[in-house]
Amino acid sequence: MTRNDILWREPDPVEPAEIRRLLDDALGPEPAMRMDPDALLQRALRRERRIRIASMSGAVAAVATVTLGLALVTSSPALEDGPATPSRLVPGASVEQEPSSSSPPSTSTPSPSGGHSKHQVRTTPHVSRTYAVSPPPSRDERPRSVQRVPDIDEQPIEQPPMAP
Amino acid sequence: MTDREAEFVEFVRSRGPVLRRTAFLLCGDWHRAEDLVQTALLKLFRAWSRIRATEAVDAYARTTLVRTVMDDSRLLRYRRERVSDSLPETVVPAExxxxxxxxxxxxxxxxxxxxxxxxxxxxxxxxxxxxxxxxxxxxxxxxxxxxxxxxxxxxxxxxxxxxxxxxxxx
Structure with missing residues (x-):
C-alpha cells in the first residue's frame, strides 16, 4: 500500500496540499534540461524573420493581384466606346439586326405580281442566290424558263432549271 | 544582442524549468514537455515587446504553454505512433x-x-x-x-x- 492509497481512501474532500503532494510524486526525479536559451533565441529570431517575410510577400501579392484585377477591368472591351460586335456580346443575348443598306434594290426584272412573289425561292445566306420563278406560263411557252436575280456583287452563274 | 533578446534569454534560463515541470504534469512526457515549452516560448518571443510593457510575461507564458499543450493533445491522436529505427532514450531514472x-x-x-x-x-x-x-x-x-x-x-x-x-x- 502506497501513500496515495491512504490519501484517497477517505471519503472526505481532499486537501489541496494532498493533491499537490500527489502531483509532486508524479513529477518524480527530473531529468536534465536539454533546452539551450541561446539556440532558442536564434530559432525565435529566424521564425520572426520568416513570418515577417511571409507577411510582406502576402501584402505584395495582394497589391499585385488588386492592381492586375483593376487593369483587367479597366481595359475590358465591354467598356470601350463603339458598337458592340457580335464577338463581344454575351452568348444568348438578343441582337437587333437592321436591314442591310449596302445592297441596292434589285435591278432584275420584277415579277408580274410586283416585288417578291410567292414563287420566289431564297437560299441560305451562304449561297446568297435568289431565284425568281416566273408565273406559270401558257402551254405554248414550254419549257418553263427560270429567271435568276443575281446579287450586286455576284457574277451571274448559270443555274440548272428548277424542278416544277 | 538587444535588450529584448537579453531579457528573453534570461527569462528562458530562470523560468524554463518551472514551465517544463508544468508541461510535464499536463502531458506526462519529459521530451514532449520540453518541446512544448520551446514552442510556447517561441510564441512568447513574438509578443515579447507588448507583454513586457504590461509586466505580465509570466502569466502570458503560462497561458501560452497550457493552450499549446491542449492543442497538441488534440492533435496527438493523429501522430501517436511513429516508426523509428532507434530505441528511445531513457530519461527517467530507474528509481x-x-x-x-x-x-x-x-x-x-x-x-x-x-x-x-x-x-x-x-x-x-x-x-x-x-x-x-x-x-x-x-x-x-x-x-x-x-x-x-x-x-x-x-x-x-x-x-x-x-x-x-x-x-x-x-
Whole structure:
C-alpha cells in the first residue's frame, strides 16, 4: 500500500496540499534540461524573420493581384466606346439586326405580281442566290424558263432549271 | 544582442524549468514537455515587446504553454505512433517509486481539460477565475471540471488492480 492509497481512501474532500503532494510524486526525479536559451533565441529570431517575410510577400501579392484585377477591368472591351460586335456580346443575348443598306434594290426584272412573289425561292445566306420563278406560263411557252436575280456583287452563274 | 533578446534569454534560463515541470504534469512526457515549452516560448518571443510593457510575461507564458499543450493533445491522436529505427532514450531514472508511477498513471487517465484544471488549480495555486481565463471557459466549468477530476483521481487510486488493468488496455 502506497501513500496515495491512504490519501484517497477517505471519503472526505481532499486537501489541496494532498493533491499537490500527489502531483509532486508524479513529477518524480527530473531529468536534465536539454533546452539551450541561446539556440532558442536564434530559432525565435529566424521564425520572426520568416513570418515577417511571409507577411510582406502576402501584402505584395495582394497589391499585385488588386492592381492586375483593376487593369483587367479597366481595359475590358465591354467598356470601350463603339458598337458592340457580335464577338463581344454575351452568348444568348438578343441582337437587333437592321436591314442591310449596302445592297441596292434589285435591278432584275420584277415579277408580274410586283416585288417578291410567292414563287420566289431564297437560299441560305451562304449561297446568297435568289431565284425568281416566273408565273406559270401558257402551254405554248414550254419549257418553263427560270429567271435568276443575281446579287450586286455576284457574277451571274448559270443555274440548272428548277424542278416544277 | 538587444535588450529584448537579453531579457528573453534570461527569462528562458530562470523560468524554463518551472514551465517544463508544468508541461510535464499536463502531458506526462519529459521530451514532449520540453518541446512544448520551446514552442510556447517561441510564441512568447513574438509578443515579447507588448507583454513586457504590461509586466505580465509570466502569466502570458503560462497561458501560452497550457493552450499549446491542449492543442497538441488534440492533435496527438493523429501522430501517436511513429516508426523509428532507434530505441528511445531513457530519461527517467530507474528509481521511480510506486507512488510516482501510480500518480503518473492516474494523471494520464484524466481527460486533458480536467488534468489542466487540477494542475493549474493545485500545482500552480491559481485562483478559479485565472484558471478559467487560461482555459477560456467559465468559472463554473472550472469548478465542475475540478470536482470531476478529483472524483476520478479518488476512484482510480482506491482501486489499484482495476487501475493497472485499465492502464494495460490503453
Amino acid at each position: 521511480d517509486t510506486d507512488a510516482t508511477l501510480d500518480a503518473r498513471r492516474v494523471l494520464a487517465m484524466l481527460p486533458p481539460r480536467q488534468r489542466a484544471v487540477i494542475v493549474l488549480r493545485y500545482w500552480e495555486d491559481l485562483p478559479i477565475d485565472e484558471v478559467a481565463r487560461i482555459l477560456g471557459c467559465s468559472d463554473g466549468t472550472v469548478k465542475s471540471q475540478a470536482a470531476k477530476g478529483l472524483a476520478t483521481l479518488r476512484k482510480l487510486l482506491t482501486s489499484r488492480p482495476q487501475l493497472l488493468a485499465l492502464e494495460a488496455l490503453r
